[in-house]
Amino acid sequence: MNFTITSKGDETSDALCEKMKTYLIDFGLVWNEEKPELVISVGGDGTLLSNFHRYRNRLSTTAFIGVHTGHLGFYADWTPQEVEKLVIDIAKTPFDIVEYPLLEVMVSYINGDSDSRYLALNECTVKATEGSLVMDVLIKNDHFETFRGDGLCISTPSGSTAYNKALGGAIVHPSLEAIQLAEMASINNRVFRTVGSPLILPKHHTCLLIPVNDVNFTVTIDHLTLLHKDVKSIRCKVASEKVRFARYRSFPFWSRVKESFVGDKS
Incomplete structure (x- = not known):
């Protein structure tokens, strides 16, 4: 099996990367940064997000797995103490695949430029570069x-x-093919009114954002920040592609939510 490993860049993560790389090559796996079947991220969820975007054109043939060297992540769920077990599992055991839905973002332009298409693993945000966003x-x-x-x-x-949770959005199980629209400090008074609640849209629904005034927009796709001018519309929907995660053990989603936000009070 072809594999690659990337590091967050700190001393601990770099050392774990080298250790895992050496072990896996000794087990007969092939190091291949261009066409990996398995991408191992060492660091945190941000490292895995970077890998997702690096290999976004190989989503149908590449699976991801994460080792966290800081706090428990939703994507990076293996600990440094479990690395030797993980290496043996990778070398000796076929992994199960868990697929999560992605967000497709299509930006269209007034000047006729070709549409820009993006895939997000976490979220897309839209803000005006100056003043309030009016859409x-x-x-x-x-x-x-x-x-x-x-x-x-x-x-x-x-x-x-x-980010969605920080805005008061709902936590949605990743097996559901849906997207969620959450507001950032909406203006609500006698003149202006929004629904004021997050909206969860199913796979067959699209969300289209059309600028009311001629301004530039900052659009983020996960950790990437992009400036867009002459925007005609921004269309968001559940993407046809999915991200694939390699699973060697069960780690229920709600257990992750509990460990991340509730903890053990006993």
Whole structure:
């Protein structure tokens, strides 16, 4: 099996990478950074996000697994103390595949430039570069509301525990093929009104954002920040692609949520 390992870049993560690389090659696996079947991230969820975007054109043939060298992550769920067990599992045991839905973001332009298409593992956010964001929000091409506020966050189920949760969004199990739209400090008064609650849209629904005024927008795709000018619309929906995670053991999603946000009070 072809594999590659990437590190967060700190001393601990670098040392673990070299250790795992040596062990796996000794077991007969092939180091291949260009066409890996398994990508191992050592560091945290941010490291795995970077790997996802690096290999986004190989999602149908590449699986991801994460080792955390800091706090427990939703994607990086193996500890440094478990590395030897993980190496043996990778070398000796076929892994199960768990697939999570992704977010497709399509940006169209007034000037006729080709549309820009992005995939997000966690979320996309949209903000105006100056002043409040003013966007018409259409669901299934029907006008739903005109949003005024700091910005909008559109997240995947697996990303619902990240920025979306900080905005008061719901935690959604990643087996559900859906996207969630959450508001950032919406303006609500006698003149302006939004629904004020996060919206969870199923796979066959799209969310279309149309600028009301001619301004530039900052669009984030996970950890990537992009400036867009002359925006005609931003269309968000569940992507046709999915991300594949390698599983060598069961780690239920709700157990991760509990460990991350509730903890053991006993």
